[in-house]
Each structure stands twice: as C-alpha cells, then as structure tokens.
Amino acid sequence: MEKKYLVILGAAFASILFISFIYLEKDADQEVRTPLVMTQIPLWCFEKNTDYLWESTVTIGCINEAQSLGATRIPIPTGEVFELNPLVKTRFLAAEAQAKLEGFKIEITSGFRSEARQLFLFNQAIKKYKTTEEASKWVLPPSISHHPKGIALDVNYPTGPTGAKWLEINGYKFGLCRVYENEWWHFEPLVAPGELCPELIINALAAIN
Numbered sequence: 001m002e003k004k005y006l007v008i009l010g011a012a013f014a015s016i017l018f019i020s021f022i023y024l025e026k027d028a029d030q031e032v033r034t035p036l037v038m039t040q041i042p043l044w045c046f047e048k049n050t051d052y053l054w055e056s057t058v059t060i061g062c063i064n065e066a067q068s069l070g071a072t073r074i075p076i077p078t079g080e081v082f083e084l085n086p087l088v089k090t091r092f093l094a095a096e097a098q099a100k101l102e103g104f105k106i107e108i109t110s111g112f113r114s115e116a117r118q119l120f121l122f123n124q125a126i127k128k129y130k131t132t133e134e135a136s137k138w139v140l141p142p143s144i145s146h147h148p149k150g151i152a153l154d155v156n157y158p159t160g161p162t163g164a165k166w167l168e169i170n171g172y173k174f175g176l177c178r179v180y181e182n183e184w185w186h187f188e189p190l191v192a193p194g195e196l197c198p199e200l201i202i203n204a205l206a207a208i209n
C-alpha cells in the first residue's frame with residue numbers, strides 16, 4: 001500500500017513540475033511577444049501670430065496655424081539653396097519670441113549667403129589674415145560654409161554678445177547651437193529641439209579637418 005502511495009505522490013509531483021515548466025515557458029514566450037510601449041517623440045509647435053510655443057508629438061503633429069520646429073537635427077541640404085532653411089527660420093523666430101519674454105533681443109545679422117557673397121567674404125578674410133588657413137578659422141570657403149546651405153545664422157554680430165549668450169544657453173530648446181569657440185555669433189541647427197548641443201569646436205577650420 002505504502003509503495004502505491006509513493007508512486008501516486010511521485011507522479012503528482014512530476015505533474016506539478018511539468019505544469020510549472022509549461023507555465024514558465026508560456027510566461028517567457030509572452031515576455032518576448034509583449035509589444036513595446038511606443039515612446040511619443042516630442043514635437044514643438046510655434047504660432048507666429050501669437051508667439052505661442054507648445055508641445056505636441058510627432059504622431060499628432062502641429063495643428064491650426066502652428067509651425068513645427070522639426071523633431072530632428074536639420075541635415076546639410078545636397079541641392080542648390082537660395083534662402084535660409086524655413087525650419088531654421090521658424091526655430092529662430094520661436095527662440096526670438098522667448099528671448100523677448102525674458103528681456104533679451106536677438107536678431108539675425110547674416111543668415112543665408114550666396115556662394116558669390118561667401119567667396120567675397122572669404123577673399124576679404126584672406127587679405128586680413130594673410131593665409132587661407134588662418135582665414136578659414138573665421139570664414140569658410142563657399143563650398144564648405146553652411147551659410148550658402150541656408151543652415152547657419154550669425155546672431156547680433158557685430159552689435160554685441162549679450163543676446164547671443166542667451167541663445168547659446170537656451171538655443172538647444174529650439175534646436176539651435178553655438179558651434180565654434182571663436183565665434184559667439186554663429187549658430188546652426190545641430191540637434192532636435194530639446195536635445196543638448198554638442199561641445200564647442202575650437203574654430204571652423206578644426207571642424208573641417
């Protein structure tokens with residue numbers, strides 16, 4: 001009799017182990033199949049008429065008259081460009097409105113430049129700095145500069161750095177970054193709005209080497 005009970009007990013124990021194993025397997029399976037919760041990528045929207053800046057998501061987009069600041073860094077365009085990138089302009093207008101609220105004035109003193117204009121400035125810099133290498137630390141040749149690509153802004157130059165300093169500190173919220181250690185006035189859309197800007201590069205020449 002005792003032996004029979006032992007067999008029954010043994011069989012019951014084995015069944016429990018087997019069932020647990022199946023459930024564990026099932027759990028592991030479910031873990032893999034559970035869909036990931038999609039992160040809502042933030043998107044900033046700016047209403048030019050009211051200077052109102054509000055947060056949406058990429059999925060929802062900007063509604064009514066609001067213009068998107070874009071949700072990524074703005075890439076260097078490959079084709080020919082004739083004006084300041086509209087997204088860069090919207091980012092600047094949003095930053096300008098916020099700066100104004102905080103008592104700072106920022107203005108674009110040079111944004112888009114034609115290649116001819118950039119070449120003129122580059123040649124002037126060569127005269128001033130004597131060598132193309134030294135000149136390139138301040139003005140890049142037209143084929144490399146981001147001004148003829150419509151994605152670079154000189155802000156408050158040569159008036160003074162106060163407003164530009166505000167933009168240096170707050171620009172990342174709008175996706176605008178100061179780029180060079182030697183140019184407090186030069187900004188580019190290097191990040192998505194809200195992402196932190198990269199470290200400053202010593203000068204424009206170092207950026208291309």
Ligand SMILES: [Zn+2]
Pocket residue numbers: 147152153154185186187
């Ligand atoms: Zn510049």
